[in-house]
Amino acid sequence: MNKVIFPYQPVQPISADRSKDSTRAAVGDGLNFKQILNKEISPELKFSKHAQQRLKSRNIELNEQDLQKLQDAVGKAREKGAQDSLILIDKLALVVSIRNNTVITAVDEDNVQDNVFTNIDSAVII
Numbered sequence: 001m002n003k004v005i006f007p008y009q010p011v012q013p014i015s016a017d018r019s020k021d022s023t024r025a026a027v028g029d030g031l032n033f034k035q036i037l038n039k040e041i042s043p044e045l046k047f048s049k050h051a052q053q054r055l056k057s058r059n060i061e062l063n064e065q066d067l068q069k070l071q072d073a074v075g076k077a078r079e080k081g082a083q084d085s086l087i088l089i090d091k092l093a094l095v096v097s098i099r100n101n102t103v104i105t106a107v108d109e110d111n112v113q114d115n116v117f118t119n120i121d122s123a124v125i126i
Contacts, residue, residue, distance in 0.1 A: 044101070045071055051094075051103040058108045060092065073124040074098060082122035089126045093117070 045067070047055070050116060055062070062070070069089050077098050078087040084104075087094045091109035096102065107115060 003061060006037065019041070039106050045074060045096075046100075046102045048102050048104050051105050054106045060106055060108050066090075066092075069126045070094065070096075070103075074101065075120055077124050080122065084122075086117050086118045086120045086123040087126065088123065 014114060016111055054060070070087060073087045073089070074085075074096055077087070079095070082098045085096050085098055087096055091112075093107040093112050093115075095104045095106075
C-alpha cells in the first residue's frame with residue numbers, strides 16, 4: 001500500500017500590525033462593506049475645465065466635507081442608474097456626469113435663480 005505523505009508547513013501567524021491593511025482600517029473606522037466597496041471601485045471625481053472655470057469665476061471653494069458629500073451623492077445616483085445628475089449641496093448646484101465621474105458645471109446661490117438645467121436624468125439633494 002502506497003501512502004502519500006505531505007510535508008508539514010506551519011501556518012503563517014497573522015500580523016498584529018493591521019494598520020497596513022486598508023480594508024481592516026476602514027472597517028475599524030465604522031464604514032460598512034458597501035461603503036468600502038464603493039470607495040475602492042469608484043474612480044476619483046474629476047472637474048471639467050468648464051466646471052473649474054465656473055468655480056473660479058464664482059469664487060466657489062469646496063472643502064473636504066463638501067467633496068465627501070459630492071462623492072456620496074454621485075455614489076447614490078450611480079446606485080439608482082443615473083447618468084447625468086443635478087446635485088444640490090447646501091446652496092450650490094452641480095451638474096455631474098455620473099458615467100464619466102465628472103463635474104460638468106457649478107452654480108452658486110447667486111446665479112441659480114432663473115436657470116434651467118437640461119440633459120439631466122436625476123437630482124440628488126444633500
